[in-house]
Amino acid sequence: MIPTPDLSHLTKNDYERVYEPAEDTFVLLDALEADADAIRALAPRLCLEIGSGTGVISTFLAQIIGTSDSFFLCTDINPHAATCTARTGSQNKVPVEPLVASLARPLTSRLGHAVDILVFNPPYVPTYDEEVDAAQRSVGISGSWAGGADGMQVTDAFLRQVDGLLSPQGRFYLVTVKQNNVPRVQEFMLKDFSLQSEIVLQRRAGREYLFVLRFVRSSNLVHTA
Amino acid sequence: MVRLITHNLLACHAKGCTTNNFPLKLTDVKLALREADFNPDFLRGFLPRVEWDALIQASREIGDTSLPVERPEMLDDDLLRQLHHVLLEIHIDEGSMTCPNCGHVYPISNGIPNMLLAEHEIW
Ligand SMILES: C[S@@+](CC[C@H](N)C(=O)[O-])C[C@H]1O[C@@H](n2cnc3c(N)ncnc32)[C@H](O)[C@@H]1O
Numbered sequence: 001m002i003p004t005p006d007l008s009h010l011t012k013n014d015y016e017r018v019y020e021p022a023e024d025t026f027v028l029l030d031a032l033e034a035d036a037d038a039i040r041a042l043a044p045r046l047c048l049e050i051g052s053g054t055g056v057i058s059t060f061l062a063q064i065i066g067t068s069d070s071f072f073l074c075t076d077i078n079p080h081a082a083t084c085t086a087r088t089g090s091q092n093k094v095p096v097e098p099l100v101a102s103l104a105r106p107l108t109s110r111l112g113h114a115v116d117i118l119v120f121n122p123p124y125v126p127t128y129d130e131e132v133d134a135a136q137r138s139v140g141i142s143g144s145w146a147g148g149a150d151g152m153q154v155t156d157a158f159l160r161q162v163d164g165l166l167s168p169q170g171r172f173y174l175v176t177v178k179q180n181n182v183p184r185v186q187e188f189m190l191k192d193f194s195l196q197s198e199i200v201l202q203r204r205a206g207r208e209y210l211f212v213l214r215f216v217r218s219s220n221l222v223h224t225a
Numbered sequence: 226m227v228r229l230i231t232h233n234l235l236a237c238h239a240k241g242c243t244t245n246n247f248p249l250k251l252t253d254v255k256l257a258l259r260e261a262d263f264n265p266d267f268l269r270g271f272l273p274r275v276e277w278d279a280l281i282q283a284s285r286e287i288g289d290t291s292l293p294v295e296r297p298e299m300l301d302d303d304l305l306r307q308l309h310h311v312l313l314e315i316h317i318d319e320g321s322m323t324c325p326n327c328g329h330v331y332p333i334s335n336g337i338p339n340m341l342l343a344e345h346e347i348w
Pocket residue numbers: 019020021022024025050051052053054055056057075076077078081101102103121122123124136140143144145154348
């Protein structure tokens with residue numbers, strides 16, 4: 001068991017501005033932990049998390065892989081999230097490097113097929129489209145959940161960038177909920193990008209039905225026992 | 226906190242700015258040195274992803290001249306230690322990164338680059 005990263009440096013004030021780890025966070029942590037051996041076996045050199053919030057996921061990933069064995073880059077559109085990510089890194093003695101950025105925008109031209117582990121727990125809650133625009137523009141806490149139609153507006157924008165980022169052996173872990181239409185997501189990634197996926201964990205949490213998807217290149221199917 | 230390993234991966238993404246948009250020029254930097262665990266396997270594995278010329282340019286912009294101008298063919302221990310220092314131990318706490326093509330300035334404050342564009346379509 002890898003202990004959950006120490007978040008005792010974050011306060012109620014922080015959680016008014018940054019997404020507080022919740023069931024969706026924990027389901028992703030559990031999925032990563034279940035894959036720990038396989039992730040280490042890849043000897044990943046570059047990990048990228050989109051929407052790092054508190055930074056708990058990238059910090060955990062660094063603890064799984066080994067803090068000096070890989071480079072842990074994070075983006076978040078919310079500047080306070082980037083600050084919290086940096087603080088969570090230092091609190092746990094893990095060098096995670098946060099950027100204030102949308103999706104992987106400033107990185108796509110340099111990270112062609114270079115990301116070994118890609119993770120995104122996106123704003124997945126279905127809302128009106130106007131709501132997602134306002135939330136994104138506010139770069140505040142509403143951006144952590146507002147997802148527009150089917151809760152997929154932000155995720156869809158990112159899904160188109162995944163193929164360009166993922167290294168030949170790379171893996172992409174994505175959190176989704178039932179309303180996101182998981183089969184459609186899987187089919188889209190397979191048809192348009194030949195990225196094969198599996199539901200590696202699913203869990204009911206209150207009103208939400210959470211799924212963690214793992215995508216790999218079709219040429220590189222994960223063999224599970 | 227932002228280091229040259231990250232700077233080496235950042236390009237300007239302003240609308241229409243697609244050529245000569247890398248590397249971003251570093252100016253007005255405030256630096257801090259923080260020790261990191263030396264891991265030669267990581268450095269060897271990561272180095273293929275590094276643009277050498279951009280690293281040399283950036284390291285000189287922040288006042289470090291320890292790395293050879295030409296990308297070395299052999300990575301001996303000395304060189305790995307220099308690379309370790311330049312890529313991973315020099316932190317840029319404050320500064321500006323300017324696009325060589327369109328002139329857009331991306332600020333670094335408290336060690337965090339702000340790469341957002343003040344455009345309508347933020348995402
Ligand atoms: C559901 S929260 C997840 C936070 C954290 N990773 C976790 O699991 O606890 C979604 C995060 O994505 C960020 N986000 C929303 N839109 C984004 C965008 N366009 N680019 C980058 N991050 C974004 C939010 O600010 C928020 O921190």
